[in-house]
Amino acid sequence: MEVYRADEPKPLYRVLDEEGSPVGPVPDLAEDRLVGMYRGMVLARTFDERALNLQRQGRIGTYAPFSGQEAAQIGSFAVLEKDDWVFPSYRELAGLIYHGLPMERALLYSMGHPDGAKVPEDSRMFPVQIVIASQLLHAVGAGWACRLKGERSVAVSYFGDGATSEGDFHEALNLASVFSVPVVFFCQNNGWAISVPVSHQMRSATVAQRAVAYGIEGIRVDGNDVLAVYEGMLRAVDRARAGEGPTLVEAVTYRLGPHTTADDPTRYRDEEELKRWREQRDPIVRFRKFLEKRGIWSEEQERTEWERARRMVDEAVVRAESYPKADPSFAFEHVYALMTPDLSNQRDEWRARASRREGMQ
Amino acid sequence: MREMTMIQAIHEAMKMALESDDRVMVLGEDVGKNGGVFRATEGLQAHFGPDRVVDTPLAESAIVGAAVGLAVAGMRPIAEIQFLGFIYEAMDQIAGQAARIRFRSGGQYSAPIVIRAPFGGGVRTPELHSDSLEALFLHTPGLKVVMPSNPRDAKGLLLAAVRDPDPVLYLEPLKLYRAFRGEVPEQWYEVPIGRAQVVIPGQDVTVIAWGPTVPVAVRAARSAQEAWGHSCEVIDLRTIAPMDTETLVASVEKTGRVVVVHEAVRSGGVGAEVAARLAESAFLSLAAPMVRVTGYDTPYPPPAIEDAWLPSVDRVVEAIHRVAAF
Numbered sequence: 001m002e003v004y005r006a007d008e009p010k011p012l013y014r015v016l017d018e019e020g021s022p023v024g025p026v027p028d029l030a031e032d033r034l035v036g037m038y039r040g041m042v043l044a045r046t047f048d049e050r051a052l053n054l055q056r057q058g059r060i061g062t063y064a065p066f067s068g069q070e071a072a073q074i075g076s077f078a079v080l081e082k083d084d085w086v087f088p089s090y091r092e093l094a095g096l097i098y099h100g101l102p103m104e105r106a107l108l109y110s111m112g113h114p115d116g117a118k119v120p121e122d123s124r125m126f127p128v129q130i131v132i133a134s135q136l137l138h139a140v141g142a143g144w145a146c147r148l149k150g151e152r153s154v155a156v157s158y159f160g161d162g163a164t165s166e167g168d169f170h171e172a173l174n175l176a177s178v179f180s181v182p183v184v185f186f187c188q189n190n191g192w193a194i195s196v197p198v199s200h201q202m203r204s205a206t207v208a209q210r211a212v213a214y215g216i217e218g219i220r221v222d223g224n225d226v227l228a229v230y231e232g233m234l235r236a237v238d239r240a241r242a243g244e245g246p247t248l249v250e251a252v253t254y255r256l257g258p259h260t261t262a263d264d265p266t267r268y269r270d271e272e273e274l275k276r277w278r279e280q281r282d283p284i285v286r287f288r289k290f291l292e293k294r295g296i297w298s299e300e301q302e303r304t305e306w307e308r309a310r311r312m313v314d315e316a317v318v319r320a321e322s323y324p325k326a327d328p329s330f331a332f333e334h335v336y337a338l339m340t341p342d343l344s345n346q347r348d349e350w351r352a353r354a355s356r357r358e359g360m361q
Numbered sequence: 362m363r364e365m366t367m368i369q370a371i372h373e374a375m376k377m378a379l380e381s382d383d384r385v386m387v388l389g390e391d392v393g394k395n396g397g398v399f400r401a402t403e404g405l406q407a408h409f410g411p412d413r414v415v416d417t418p419l420a421e422s423a424i425v426g427a428a429v430g431l432a433v434a435g436m437r438p439i440a441e442i443q444f445l446g447f448i449y450e451a452m453d454q455i456a457g458q459a460a461r462i463r464f465r466s467g468g469q470y471s472a473p474i475v476i477r478a479p480f481g482g483g484v485r486t487p488e489l490h491s492d493s494l495e496a497l498f499l500h501t502p503g504l505k506v507v508m509p510s511n512p513r514d515a516k517g518l519l520l521a522a523v524r525d526p527d528p529v530l531y532l533e534p535l536k537l538y539r540a541f542r543g544e545v546p547e548q549w550y551e552v553p554i555g556r557a558q559v560v561i562p563g564q565d566v567t568v569i570a571w572g573p574t575v576p577v578a579v580r581a582a583r584s585a586q587e588a589w590g591h592s593c594e595v596i597d598l599r600t601i602a603p604m605d606t607e608t609l610v611a612s613v614e615k616t617g618r619v620v621v622v623h624e625a626v627r628s629g630g631v632g633a634e635v636a637a638r639l640a641e642s643a644f645l646s647l648a649a650p651m652v653r654v655t656g657y658d659t660p661y662p663p664p665a666i667e668d669a670w671l672p673s674v675d676r677v678v679e680a681i682h683r684v685a686a687f
Binding site: 134140142143144167168174330340 | 386412415417418420422423425426427428429430431432433434435436438453454457458463464465466467468469470471502503505526527555603604606607
């Protein structure tokens, strides 16, 4: 009897080793693009560390840090064009900021301001998704619409390893495969779904191999190697644009921080594991070493860059903290295109109370 | 004017919607080649092609979730859930996603989709094929819920739903698909979403119903008139959300007495919402406690006992007499 078993896990696709030395063909990217990607990673890390501090100081609410995942995000977003659809989860701020989301908006979201979910009008980014894996299906729909309308654009959905256990993950891959939709499923496998390790999330050796079951292509890249991510994503996006259908990309990476600021990873995570990833596999250090070896980055530039990033983040914090207060009538205005009679009565009721309160003051 | 059944009216509405706008597409299980298990989409795929009338994999969440993405990116999908009882599978995509995207994005994105689903009892279906679940969706801000009870409304409400800028759940009473014929205009017309209809005017008791119980309410009203001389005003709610409180209040101010009839289970049902609204807005006009005639608080029963479970004409007549004689 012939039985089916999973393939031996494919090795991670890598362009750079931990020391930033090429171990495979280096993508043909202009110097300023390479430097631009590095700067994006530095800005992202600076933002993330600052956001964590702001939360500890009580200046923003719950926040989901992404430190450690900068290469996976910047490397993949670097492939996308402005007209491509992006359906993120809540841990893609590095990529979204690189793609044009103003940092103050990202902060406003954690401050609970309704405008925090707004994206630039000329973009096709979606607001962050809180429910796990729902956005994969939205990406399938949007990619499908692009195909039906004869557009060149593709749709990309971002999600973590935990999302691959959800029904929507499987329904999305299946549907996209059946209709050959131009969509990329980009999984940042960061090892942990809050406290549950990926080994307890699935018994498949890799996320990428799950693509085989749906008749699509799967790619597994080192998510801490920005150039490997770029190459993997480029292949997936090119295939989608060429009408070759969906691709599942697994970027193997690690979340250095907690799941959110409400989480304490010391309860479930081994200190040694964290140390190994933090000290030996930091994606920013690896890429910096590569740029230095190429002779296009210096110590002086490095110092200036981190200072510049700090300044930019400081300015974003000022903009976010001086942003006009939210108007509670926002709540009534965006439920339906036209306010229903019930909602308009409830808004009037709320307004009458608000003006009575003002009158008393 | 020509007469047709409700299923024919629904079919005609979808055909007209597909003809009028290239962005409209129909997707669901068995809607293509098979023309839908109730033939609602009969022949549409042959006419409009497999890209516009799409047989999807068997996956409710995928159907609605993809429809959200399609709509956001400019299409106008009409998604079919084969039976309303299977809609739990798509609950997140409807309540958590489609209904919220306008709010969540501060008005930047919206999901103008129509979700069609047959429901309702009295037709001897297997388990989970007959459940009336409209109350779940009344409780979902951002969604509109439409429930036609006759062929004319079925076409007009569906055309209004297709043009609506927000997601609309369009619930089709199984029992009324072919129960009777009614006049249906040939041209495009829309029955406004959010407005109830006074089916029979009356003076003594207001009977409020929607979907499959409208014909039951009408028969009961006639019978109560004959047997007891009670003049009943029958109102077809037509839309559960948004609800037309104004029409209900106006009627109760006249009659002072209320019977609400629905198939769904009683507790937390739409009838409770109707009663609460009338208690808030027309309390001093009430001359008797309001009475609900509904399904019981059990899962939908097996076919052999469903007739005893469903609100019958007798039960409604009794309720009418009870509030009239209070």
